[in-house]
Amino acid sequence: MREILDIQKQLLPDLLDIMKKRYSILHHILVSGVVGRRTLASSLDMTERVLRGEVDFLKELGLLESDAAGMRITESGRQLLEDMLPIIKIAFGLTDLEESIAKAYGLSQVIVVPGDSDTSDFTKKELGRAGAAALRKYVAKDDIIAVTGGSTMAQIANNLAISSSMKGSWFVPARGGLGESVDMQANTIASIMAKKTGGKYRLLHVPDHLGEEAYQSLIQDPQIQEVVDAVRSCRIVVHGIGDAMVMARRRKVDAETTRSLQADGALAEAFGYYFDPQGNVVHKMPTVGLRLEDLQRIEVVIGVAGGKSKGEAIASVLRHGQENVLVTDEAAALEIMKHV
Amino acid sequence: MREILDIQKQLLPDLLDIMKKRYSILHHILVSGVVGRRTLASSLDMTERVLRGEVDFLKELGLLESDAAGMRITESGRQLLEDMLPIIKIAFGLTDLEESIAKAYGLSQVIVVPGDSDTSDFTKKELGRAGAAALRKYVAKDDIIAVTGGSTMAQIANNLAISSSMKGSWFVPARGGLGESVDMQANTIASIMAKKTGGKYRLLHVPDHLGEEAYQSLIQDPQIQEVVDAVRSCRIVVHGIGDAMVMARRRKVDAETTRSLQADGALAEAFGYYFDPQGNVVHKMPTVGLRLEDLQRIEVVIGVAGGKSKGEAIASVLRHGQENVLVTDEAAALEIMKHV
DNA sequence: AGACCTGGGACACAAAACGTCCATCAATAG
DNA sequence: CTATTGATGGACGTTTTGTGTCCCAGGTCT
Numbered sequence: 001m002r003e004i005l006d007i008q009k010q011l012l013p014d015l016l017d018i019m020k021k022r023y024s025i026l027h028h029i030l031v032s033g034v035v036g037r038r039t040l041a042s043s044l045d046m047t048e049r050v051l052r053g054e055v056d057f058l059k060e061l062g063l064l065e066s067d068a069a070g071m072r073i074t075e076s077g078r079q080l081l082e083d084m085l086p087i088i089k090i091a092f093g094l095t096d097l098e099e100s101i102a103k104a105y106g107l108s109q110v111i112v113v114p115g116d117s118d119t120s121d122f123t124k125k126e127l128g129r130a131g132a133a134a135l136r137k138y139v140a141k142d143d144i145i146a147v148t149g150g151s152t153m154a155q156i157a158n159n160l161a162i163s164s165s166m167k168g169s170w171f172v173p174a175r176g177g178l179g180e181s182v183d184m185q186a187n188t189i190a191s192i193m194a195k196k197t198g199g200k201y202r203l204l205h206v207p208d209h210l211g212e213e214a215y216q217s218l219i220q221d222p223q224i225q226e227v228v229d230a231v232r233s234c235r236i237v238v239h240g241i242g243d244a245m246v247m248a249r250r251r252k253v254d255a256e257t258t259r260s261l262q263a264d265g266a267l268a269e270a271f272g273y274y275f276d277p278q279g280n281v282v283h284k285m286p287t288v289g290l291r292l293e294d295l296q297r298i299e300v301v302i303g304v305a306g307g308k309s310k311g312e313a314i315a316s317v318l319r320h321g322q323e324n325v326l327v328t329d330e331a332a333a334l335e336i337m338k339h340v
Numbered sequence: 341m342r343e344i345l346d347i348q349k350q351l352l353p354d355l356l357d358i359m360k361k362r363y364s365i366l367h368h369i370l371v372s373g374v375v376g377r378r379t380l381a382s383s384l385d386m387t388e389r390v391l392r393g394e395v396d397f398l399k400e401l402g403l404l405e406s407d408a409a410g411m412r413i414t415e416s417g418r419q420l421l422e423d424m425l426p427i428i429k430i431a432f433g434l435t436d437l438e439e440s441i442a443k444a445y446g447l448s449q450v451i452v453v454p455g456d457s458d459t460s461d462f463t464k465k466e467l468g469r470a471g472a473a474a475l476r477k478y479v480a481k482d483d484i485i486a487v488t489g490g491s492t493m494a495q496i497a498n499n500l501a502i503s504s505s506m507k508g509s510w511f512v513p514a515r516g517g518l519g520e521s522v523d524m525q526a527n528t529i530a531s532i533m534a535k536k537t538g539g540k541y542r543l544l545h546v547p548d549h550l551g552e553e554a555y556q557s558l559i560q561d562p563q564i565q566e567v568v569d570a571v572r573s574c575r576i577v578v579h580g581i582g583d584a585m586v587m588a589r590r591r592k593v594d595a596e597t598t599r600s601l602q603a604d605g606a607l608a609e610a611f612g613y614y615f616d617p618q619g620n621v622v623h624k625m626p627t628v629g630l631r632l633e634d635l636q637r638i639e640v641v642i643g644v645a646g647g648k649s650k651g652e653a654i655a656s657v658l659r660h661g662q663e664n665v666l667v668t669d670e671a672a673a674l675e676i677m678k679h680v
Numbered sequence: 681a682g683a684c685c686t687g688g689g690a691c692a693c694a695a696a697a698c699g700t701c702c703a704t705c706a707a708t709a710g
Numbered sequence: 711c712t713a714t715t716g717a718t719g720g721a722c723g724t725t726t727t728g729t730g731t732c733c734c735a736g737g738t739c740t
Contacts, residue, residue, distance in 0.1 A: 001341060001344060003423065004341060004344055004345070004427055005344070007420065007423050007424055007427060008348075008355075008359070010401065010403070010420055011358075011359055011362050011363070011401075011420070011424075012355070012358060012359070012362075013401070015348075015352070015355070018351075018352060019348070019351055019352070022351050022352075023351070036685060036686055036687080037686075037687070038685080038686085039685085039686095047729075047730065047731095048730080048731085049728085049729050049730055049731080050728080050729065050730090052687090052688090053728075053729085055687095059503075060476075061350065061351075061353070061473070062469075062472060062473060062476060062499070062500075062501055062503075063350070065501045065502045065503065066686085066687065067502060067686085067687085067737090068685095068686055068687070068736065068737040068738075069685095069686070069737070069738065070685085070686060070687085070738095071686095071687090074501045075498075075499070075501075076350075076469055076499060076501075080347065080350055080351070083343065083347050084347055084351075087344055087347060129402075129416060132402065133401070133402060136400075136402060159402070159415075159416060160402075161402055161405045161414045161415075161416070162405050162407065163399075163402075163405070374717095376716060376717050376718085377717075377718075378716080378717085379716085379717095387698075387699070388699085388700090389697080389698050389699055389700080390697080390698070390699095392698095392718095392719090393697070393698080396719095406717085406718065406719095407706085407717085407718080408704090408705055408706045408707080408716095408717055408718065409706065409707070409716095409717065409718095410716085410717060410718085411717090411718090
């Protein structure tokens with residue numbers, strides 16, 4: 001049942017919008033009894049003309065009837081509304097979730113895919129697909145796109161395809177080495193994405209666990225500097241969001257830092273920064289690349305993460321307030337809504 | 341699964357057409373490997389421009405990719421096609437059935453609703469809804485519409501609603517008394533339809549089992565004659581189709597006639613005429629109204645009947661060759677296709 | 681009885697779809 | 711190595727569709 005809607009959404013992206021529109025017209029008429037066109041239009045926030053088009057259409061289908069007193073729902077229409085209820089619940093639960101989250105955190109777009117990435121590989125793939133679609137939507141000609149590492153980002157890379165709009169784009173890692181395993185780190189993801197889309201890429205080879213002195217001389221290096229400049233002038237960032245402790249463990253952060261993270265209440269991690277539940281940055285990984293202050297200037301910040309267990313972490317990063325677009329799954333979205 | 345498609349079809353009648361179009365484009369590309377726009381257009385029987393529109397759209401969604409060599413399906417696209425298979429089977433089994441029947445019997449439109457009216461009341465209602473929709477589609481201003489009796493016709497009447505296009509229409513019974521019970525007979529149906537749509541009606545009060553002499557004087561009656569003239573000049577006929585023996589029993593036809601019907605191989609019944617499997621008329625009920633020769637002149641003949649048990653009967657009436665539109669259900673449609 | 685609201689017709693204007701042609705590029709056959 | 715074929719993508723004028731805005735005649739409710 002849910003799959004069929006999801007498949008249709010792939011083939012007709014605005015199917016649900018149309019269904020929702022027509023459903024709410026019918027529903028409104030049902031609860032109003034008899035109602036006039038203009039009244040209905042203002043109450044549904046539509047122009048009179050476009051409502052009229054829909055009404056004529058629904059009348060054609062025999063779901064609606066009208067006489068001089070106004071419009072009324074027919075028996076077929078009432079029956080249809082009843083039959084639609086379960087579909088509406090499923091279909092618009094998600095869009096409602098999307099809208100609620102977007103409103104609560106001031107995002108320009110939220111995409112929620114059905115399922116739970118924690119328990120379903122299919123959902124994880126869906127998340128990647130949706131993330132790739134979001135990136136494709138926002139990218140413009142010759143953009144610089146900064147990306148992070150992680151399994152979700154790898155899924156996005158998987159779902160990118162050659163595309164003329166990304167041909168001139170540059171993919172760069174948002175920040176230098178963060179201690180991830182090689183196939184999940186930002187450098188790898190950036191190069192895969194570039195290969196998949198036909199774009200170009202530059203990498204940031206910053207070894208982990210560098211001494212302060214070596215580090216300072218490294219970031220003076222003109223080649224490194226060039227990439228860092230590119231990163232900071234990017235127009236789009238796509239990044240994953242992780243649970244702070246999980247990330248710390250995966251990156252083999254030393255015991256002292258871990259304790260300090262716990263003491264500071266670190267909950268979430270994104271591009272090497274650790275956030276507490278209120279969205280404050282409590283720690284950052286020692287490497288080069290994107291800084292927090294760069295985010296304000298960056299036009300499109302796309303966060304992609306899912307799974308019930310990550311919901312709270314996502315919420316805390318959203319609370320930090322630099323995101324524009326969120327791609328997540330249903331389970332995480334429900335968790336996010338618990339923390340508004 | 342099937343219900344959801346059916347509900348959507350009510351709210352977006354051309355949903356399936358669009359899905360079919362996009363599916364066949366993707367499918368064609370999948371089997372072709374790489375293929376050019378013009379080649380594909382001619383092979384799918386589309387103009388190049390409209391195909392291009394679809395292709396651009398599918399490319400936008402990442403289901404398709406193209407380079408100078410031609411168009412190729414992406415992994416997401418291939419996956420989608422795979423996921424779609426069950427939906428396609430269900431959705432286009434019916435449209436394929438519709439097209440096959442229309443072609444086999446030279447009908448201008450066939451509508452197949454899912455299910456079996458014999459076993460499901462829901463399907464019976466659907467049949468009524470579809471029949472009403474078909475009538476609504478073909479009716480024009482101030483038409484004369486001749487209707488017959490029967491439970492299916494009663495369902496159609498149930499699903500008609502007030503409509504400006506039928507306000508000036510006349511509903512008349514196709515033929516006089518045919519021995520049906522009062523709530524199923526053509527007179528009743530015609531008056532219900534008129535009341536439901538806001539149209540007008542004339543009735544044919546011809547008592548059953550009339551002596552020859554009384555009969556002759558009755559049909560000379562100016563008032564009766566007037567209605568009969570109206571019936572014969574109608575532009576639309578909507579009629580049910582029944583099993584010959586079932587109808588004979590229901591109408592309490594005398595034993596001798598029943599034997600004669602059996603001897604002549606009567607299989608089907610429609611508006612008082614009995615048909616053998618080859619579509620020949622082998623008997624007619626003694627009453628006034630529509631004659632077979634009138635059918636040729638009538639612009640729209642709509643037959644509505646469903647249920648697996650009626651499939652063969654429907655096929656024999658279709659074979660008679662005067663139908664334009666058939667509304668039936670899946671079970672009957674499958675039976676009909678066995679008798680081409 | 682009168683104010684109000686209804687659906688439906690009309691029309692100009694904007695936007696999308698479409699048919700058609702062409703430039704440019706890649707692959708392949710000769 | 712070159713010519714040819716068939717590919718995509720851009721461009722542009724035309725047609726169709728969708729939309730905003732009025733208005734009117736006729737019911738309806740107060």
